[in-house]
Amino acid sequence: MIDVAVVGAGISGLSIAYHLKKAGLEVKVFEKEDAVGGNIQTAYIDGYVCELGPQTILADSKVEEFLKDAGIKPIYANPSSKKRYIYRKGKLVALPLSPVEFLLSPFLSLGGKLRVLKEPFVPRSPKQEESIAEFVRRRFGREFLDYVVAPFVSGVYAGDPEELSVKYAVRKVYELEQKYGSVIKGAIKLKALGPSGKLISFEGGNATLIRKLSESLEVHKENVVLRIRRKDDIFILDTKEGKVTAKAVVVSTPATSTGYLLRDLSWSISEEFDKIYYAPVLVVHVAVKFGVLPEGFGFLVPKKENKRILGVIFSSNLFEGRSPEGKSLITVYIGGATDPEIIEYEDEAIVSVLERELRETVDIRDWDLLKITRWKKGIPQYTVGYGRYLELANSIEMEQPGLFLSGNYLYGVSVADCIRVSHHIAKRVIDFLEVKGRTVV
Ligand SMILES: Cc1cc2nc3c(=O)[nH]c(=O)nc-3n(C[C@H](O)[C@H](O)[C@H](O)COP(=O)(O)OP(=O)(O)OC[C@H]3O[C@@H](n4cnc5c(N)ncnc54)[C@H](O)[C@@H]3O)c2cc1C
Structure with a gap:
């Protein structure tokens, strides 16, 4: 025994x-x-290091301690990967990284920004448990939901904000309202406005x-x-x-x-x-033959923009050695809880979605398909x-x-x-x- x-x-x-x-x-x-x-699987195809599941790990001191103890050396993402984009009306708009950038950036309309600034004055909800969408609409307004939170939810959960629970899926945010009466006030108090940790991976991938x-x-x-x-x-x-x-x-x-x-x-x-329920996720690895990727991590596509791509990670921007010299690798995510049927599509249908949408979003015309991975039961939905x-x-x-x-x-x-x-x-x-x-x- x-x-x-x-x-x-x-x-x-x-x-x-x-x-x-x-x-x-x-x-x-x-x-x-x-x-x-x-879920953690890495494929090595023609000199490209393709993460079929998780791409990066957001490591805090506890995760770093664990790795150190186990003698596993991480590699850190390129500092420029802090830059992330949202696709809006045919363009990639950089997400602001500071309050000043927030005020100057075109990523939300003036009305949308003013609504966000009202958040500290919005009272708590009498409701027992809200969905992320209900919570964000109430506290920050619809535009912030559509153009920031919903894409973020699809980036993390491949999820639907109308279904996910704010209490269980984004507990820290829920607790800020409970404790401080406002997410912004609480985040300022805790100095917790940005992501807490470093993006890591490992030589040779996860x-x-x-x-x-x-x-x-x-x-x-x-x-x-x-x-x-x-x-x-x-x-x-x-x-x-x-x-x-x-x-x-x-x-x-x-x-x-x-x-x-x-x-x-x-x-x-x-x-x-x-x-x-586990949301299905399609992961597609694409080798970019010519052309330079924009600087940064990648972009997310709000549902409002009527595309089937949920988001793209510029994988070769993140870590050294992810693509052969002079070439780039991107990873495209499709499907999720808001578009579950696409997981059943044949490869040709997926390729035609990519042909159309990669040209419209990042203007990548010359590319080779490396691999399509289907996670039928991808990510559990809280x-x-x-x-x-x-x-x-x-x-x-x-x-x-x-x-x-x-x-x-x-x-x-x-x-x-x-x-x-x-x-x-x-x-x-x-x-x-x-x-x-x-x-x-
Ligand atoms: C496409 C995708 C992208 C992701 N991206 C990220 C990311 O960028 N960053 C991040 O932090 N997280 C990401 N995640 C989430 C993260 O990868 C997973 O939550 C995590 O790896 C799950 O680990 P786990 O051990 O709990 O479960 P799993 O990885 O599902 O492991 C469970 C294991 O149990 C085995 N098993 C099942 N039944 C049996 C049985 N009866 N007997 C024996 N073995 C069995 C399975 O084969 C499997 O190996 C992503 C997930 C997916 C699917």
């Missing part, structure tokens, strides 16, 4: 396993696919993070876990390669798989977790009422001591969120197993 079985070798499972192993526990990680990393983390772990690839049962204080995992017994189990799989795996322990969890899933996760953990749940559908969708929370989950596992005299860093 092992101490801990971790199911799922995405960043959630691997980072928890890392902490547990470091604390001296016997840990095995089980992964259904022949590749580890889950797959390097996964490779290095897995090197020190016992990962059983292509060994799907089919069900998890319990006999007295012992968990029994039925895997493709046979039975495994463990004192504790960490389930770090997407919500649907988690519900299915736990069907013997809780029928309600398997039914309910199946309802968590919709209004999401709290019930969190309560359910909590209640099954209480009913089944020794069972721990993790994954991007619980504590934040970013890679950084998954890394940050791994420390707490590992600590709870260790406390449960009462490993005395050993610490988790």
